[in-house]
Amino acid sequence: MTKFVQLLLQTLTLGSLYALIALGYTLVYGILRFINFAHSDVVTFGAWVAFAIAGALGWAGTGSPVFAMPVVMILAMAASAALGFTIERLAYRPLRKAPRLNVLITAIGVSLLLQNAGQLHALFGKDPVKMPRLLSEAPLFKVASVQVPWVDVALVVLTVALVIGLQWLVFRTKLGQAMRAVSWSEQTAALMGVPVDKVVSITFMIGSALAAAGGVLYGLKYRQLNQTADALWMLLGLKAFVAAVVGGIGNVRGAVLGAVLIAFIEVFGAGYVSSKLPDLFVFGVLIVMLLFRPAGLLGTATVEKV
Amino acid sequence: MTALLEVDNLHVAYGGIQALRGVSFAVEEGQVITLIGANGAGKTTTLRAISGLVKPTQGNVRFAGKSLLGVAPHRIVARGLSHAPEGRGIFANLSVEENLDIGAYLRTDKAGIAKDREHALTLFPRLRERLQQNAGTLSGGEQQMLAIARALLARPRLLLLDEPSLGLAPQIVALIFQIVKQIAKEGTTILLVEQNAHMALKVADVGHVLEVGTLVKTGPASELAADDAIRKAYLGVH
Numbered sequence: 001m002t003k004f005v006q007l008l009l010q011t012l013t014l015g016s017l018y019a020l021i022a023l024g025y026t027l028v029y030g031i032l033r034f035i036n037f038a039h040s041d042v043v044t045f046g047a048w049v050a051f052a053i054a055g056a057l058g059w060a061g062t063g064s065p066v067f068a069m070p071v072v073m074i075l076a077m078a079a080s081a082a083l084g085f086t087i088e089r090l091a092y093r094p095l096r097k098a099p100r101l102n103v104l105i106t107a108i109g110v111s112l113l114l115q116n117a118g119q120l121h122a123l124f125g126k127d128p129v130k131m132p133r134l135l136s137e138a139p140l141f142k143v144a145s146v147q148v149p150w151v152d153v154a155l156v157v158l159t160v161a162l163v164i165g166l167q168w169l170v171f172r173t174k175l176g177q178a179m180r181a182v183s184w185s186e187q188t189a190a191l192m193g194v195p196v197d198k199v200v201s202i203t204f205m206i207g208s209a210l211a212a213a214g215g216v217l218y219g220l221k222y223r224q225l226n227q228t229a230d231a232l233w234m235l236l237g238l239k240a241f242v243a244a245v246v247g248g249i250g251n252v253r254g255a256v257l258g259a260v261l262i263a264f265i266e267v268f269g270a271g272y273v274s275s276k277l278p279d280l281f282v283f284g285v286l287i288v289m290l291l292f293r294p295a296g297l298l299g300t301a302t303v304e305k306v
Numbered sequence: 307m308t309a310l311l312e313v314d315n316l317h318v319a320y321g322g323i324q325a326l327r328g329v330s331f332a333v334e335e336g337q338v339i340t341l342i343g344a345n346g347a348g349k350t351t352t353l354r355a356i357s358g359l360v361k362p363t364q365g366n367v368r369f370a371g372k373s374l375l376g377v378a379p380h381r382i383v384a385r386g387l388s389h390a391p392e393g394r395g396i397f398a399n400l401s402v403e404e405n406l407d408i409g410a411y412l413r414t415d416k417a418g419i420a421k422d423r424e425h426a427l428t429l430f431p432r433l434r435e436r437l438q439q440n441a442g443t444l445s446g447g448e449q450q451m452l453a454i455a456r457a458l459l460a461r462p463r464l465l466l467l468d469e470p471s472l473g474l475a476p477q478i479v480a481l482i483f484q485i486v487k488q489i490a491k492e493g494t495t496i497l498l499v500e501q502n503a504h505m506a507l508k509v510a511d512v513g514h515v516l517e518v519g520t521l522v523k524t525g526p527a528s529e530l531a532a533d534d535a536i537r538k539a540y541l542g543v544h
Contacts, residue, residue: 115409174411179398181408187359193412193460194465 005144007271012220013152015263016159020214021240022247022255023166024207030250031183031203034100037107038087039211040237041114042080044228046212047219048124050076051131060132069134069154069220076216077209085201093197108234118228128226131219155217162210163256169206172254179203183250214240235279239266242286248299257297261285308371310335310495311356311387311464316357317364325351327519328365333464333497338490340498340506342540349499350392352516353466356497357389360380362375369464372408384412388462392469392499394449396456398442402433404439405452419459426455429485447478454485455529464495467501471502483509505530507519515540 021043028036053075054060059068091110092287095103119126139147170176181189182199190196218236219225226232239262247258262282269281289296309332318326326348333339341349354360356367358379364366367374374382383389387408406426410419427434430451436444441452450470457465467486471479479502487509490496500506506527507513513530517525523530530536 163541176405177400177408178403178411180400180404184397184399185395187379188391188397189408190359190379190397191357191383191389191391192408192456193380194408195380 002145003271005146007267009146009148009152010267010271011141011260011264013155014267015260016155017214017218017221017236017259018240018243018263019256019259020162020210020217021158021237022244022259023163023252024211025241025244026247026249026252027203027207029244030252031179031200032092032096033094034092035102035107035241035298036092036105036207038110038114039207040206040234040240041118041228042084042087042110042211043215043218043237043240044118044233045083046076046080046111046208046215047112047131047225048215048228049079049212050216050219051129051225052124053079054132054134059134064132064134072134073213073216075214080204080212080215081209084204084211087208088201088204094198115229115233121278124228126227128224128230132239133220134146135220135224151217151220153248155221158217162213163252166206166210167252174203175199239279239282246285246289246296249295251296251298254296254298308368309333310370311497313352313356313365314368315365316352316355316367318351318360319363320360324360325519326355329516329519329521330365331514331521331524333495335463335495336493337512338486338496338498338510340500340510340513341516342500342503342506342513342530344540345501346518347516348519349501349516350468351519353389353392353468353497353499357387357466359424380412380536383462386461386463387466388457388460388468390453390457390468390470392472394446394453394472394495396441396444396449396452398440400441401437402439402441402444402452403437405456406433406459409456410459412459418461422459422461428460429458429488432453445472447482450474450478450482451485454482454489458489462494464497465489467496467498469499469501471500471505479505503536504531517521517530 024039025036028034050072054068054072091106092103095106118124135150136148140150140153141148151300170179178189178194180198181192182196183192186196240259243257243262245260246261247254247256262285265281265285266278270278311333313329315328317331329352346439346482350372351360355362356374358377369385369387380489393455397408406423413419433455436448441449444452454467454470470482470486479487486496486498498506498510507530508528512524513525514521515536523536
C-alpha cells in the first residue's frame, strides 16, 4: 500500500511536469503545425535562469523568505517568454511560408545553439549546480505513511492552476478565439482582422512561460541542474513531447491526459515491472499509439476538406 | 468624387506565372460590381491582391483614396474592406457563434455588434438555429451563408465576395444571390467574383470580363448579359 501511494504520488508530480512542458509543444503545433524542437531547451533555460535569479537575489542558501519561490518563478517565466518571443521572431517567422522541413531543421539548429550557448562561462557554465531550496523541506502532510513534501504539492497545484488558466484563455477569451482561428487558417484569420503575427508571438510566449514553470519545478524537486546540453534535458523534453502526441497533439486537454498517462506508465513500469526499462515503456506506448490511433487519445483525425 | 475602390494596372505573378497582367477598374460607393470569367482567369487573385493576401508586382490599389499597397491584411479590414474568401473559409473548428464573433474581431462597440449580428441572423435565419453547432458540421450552403454573415459583422464599406455560388445547388444559389441583393440594397458596396455569370450579371450594376489576367470587356451588367459573345462564352447560350 505504501509503495502504491508512493508511486501514485510520483505519477502525479512527474505527470504535472510533463504536462507543463507538453502544453508548449501542443500550443505551438496547434497554431503553426510544426514541432518546436527547441522547446525542451526553453525548459532548461527556465531552470537555469531561475537558479541565476535566486543567486542574484541572495536566496542561494537556506532560509530564503516565503515569497522567494513565487518571485523566482515569475521572473524565470518572464525571461523564458522573452526567449520564446525572440526565437519565434528571429528564427521561425522568416520561414512562415517556407516548407515545413526548413522550419524543422531550423528548430534543431536553434536547439543546438541554446544547448551550446548555455555552457558559455558568461551564461550558465559547464558544471552542474544545485538549485537552492526555495520551498520548505518539511513534509506538508502524510498519506498512508507516505510523506508529501511541499514541492510536490506546489508542483501539482501550480500545474492544475496553470492548465485551468490556459483552458480558460483558449476557450473563453477573445485571444483564445483568435488563436483557434489562426490554427485553422492564418489567411482567413487575417481577413477577419486578426493580427496573426501578434497571436503567434503570444502563443510562443505562453508556451515558453509554461516550459519555464516546468523547468523551475523540476529544479526545485530534483535539485541538480545538469549543463544545458545534457541528454537528461533532452529526454525530459522528449517524454513531454511523447505525452503531447499520445494525448493528441494540438489539443490542450490531450496534452494533460497524455502527460499523466506517460508518467503513470513510466513510474508504475519502473516500480512493478523493471526499474531499468521505464523509457522503453514510454516509447513503447508511443509506437502502439502511432500504430493504432495516430491522432492520439483526444486528437481528431484530420479530414481533407474539398 | 473619387471611387471607393480603384484598382490600377494590377500585375500579380505566382513564381514565374503571370496571373494578372494589368487589371484596372473602379468601384463606386453603392454599386455592385462583378468580375466574371472562367476558372484561372485571375478573379480570385484580383480579390487576394486587394485584401493584401498577395503582393502585386506592379500597379496600385486605393481604397477610399488611400493606397493599400504593403498594408497587412488585418489592417485592411480595419479600413472597412471585408473579404469572404473562396471555398467559404469558415473556421470549422469554431462554433457558428464564434465564427460570427471573429468577424467582428476589430470592433469594440458591443451594442453595434449585437445589432449587426441580429441583422445577419435575420438575413440568414438558418444560422440562428445552428449558433452553438460546430461550423464544420454545416452544409455547403450554410457555410457560405456563415461566410457572408461573418464578413458583414466587420461592418464593411466594401464587401468582397469570392464565388459564393461555388459547389452549391441551384436553389441555394438563388437564395444566396437574393440576400446579396438585399445587402447591396441596404447600402453595402459589393465586389462580386463569379463563374456563374448568369446570376452575377443579374445582381450587378456593372460587369467586367476577365480572361487570362486581363479585362477584355466592361459594361453595364444588363448589356453584358445581352452581349452575344458573352452569352456564348459564359452563359451557355448557343
